[in-house]
Amino acid sequence: MKKVPFIAVEGPIGVGKSSLAREIANYYQYRLLNEIVEENPFLGNFYKDIDGWSFQTEMFFLCNRYKQLEDIEKYHLNKNExxxxxxxIFKNQIFAERTLQSKQYEKYKQIYYILTANMPEPNLIIYLKAGLNTLLERISLRGRDIEKNIDPAYLLQLTKDYEQFMGKFINDHPNVPVLTFECDHIDFIKNKADLEAIFSKIDDQLFINN
Structure with missing residues (x-):
């Protein structure tokens, strides 16, 4: 049976997820799903005081992403779009485990697994990774007010958490292909050849999956 393409672009803050997802949507004429970020009313306080605002922040993200995926499945994937x-949505586990206290995290996990049971899963993951200097530079360039207080140490730890999580994900989900791109060495916004190289890799996977 032919699979409806459902691609997820992932990676740490500032790596270029939204930019690449937008390019992919335009190139393949796919429906674009953007995560809710700046709409989170707790995020600004979170970057100032992670311990004090982590649970509210993570619960907002979880509930909104759940609703987005529910709508995407109902109105698009189920109609072969x-x-x-x-x-x-697995990114919620990465952030929650890093920021929540142990008792909060245990409660959070219970809610997470209830909400994400039987949710649609991507059949292709694109994992973007980059060093701290690249991430800080790109965060600065996009100029979001709520990101001005991001602690570089937190961002560095987040990149390590992503790397560890993705290694486990690849081992645990052998049937879900993961394309990894080192964004310290490519610029798919300014360099058309870099973007075309990514499209070529995606083409290969779409052909295999279908």
Whole structure:
């Protein structure tokens, strides 16, 4: 049976997820799903005081992403409309485990697994990774007010958490292909050849899956 393409672009803050997802959507004429970020009313306080605002922040993201995926499944995937998202809901586990206290995290996990049971899963993951200097530079360039207080140490730890999580994900989900791109060495916004190289890799996977 032919699979409806559902691509998720993932990676740490500032790596270029939204930009690449938008390019993919335009190139393949897929429905674009953008995660809700700046709409989170707790995020600004979170970057100032992670311990004090982590639970509210993570619960807002979880509930909104759940609703987005529910709508995407109902109105698009079930109607054979391909989708590209600039996130995978698994990222909630990465952030929550890093920021929540142990008792909060245990409660959070219970809610997470209830909400995500039987949710649509991407059949292709694109994992973007980059070093701290690249991430800080790109965060600065996009100029979001709520990101001005991001602690570089937190961002560095987040990149390590992503790397560890993705290694486990690849081992645990052998049937879900993961394309990894080192964004310290490519610029798919300014360099058309870099973007075309990414499209070529995606083409290969779409052909295999279908």
């Amino acid at each position: 391909p989708v590209v998202a600039d996130y995978h």
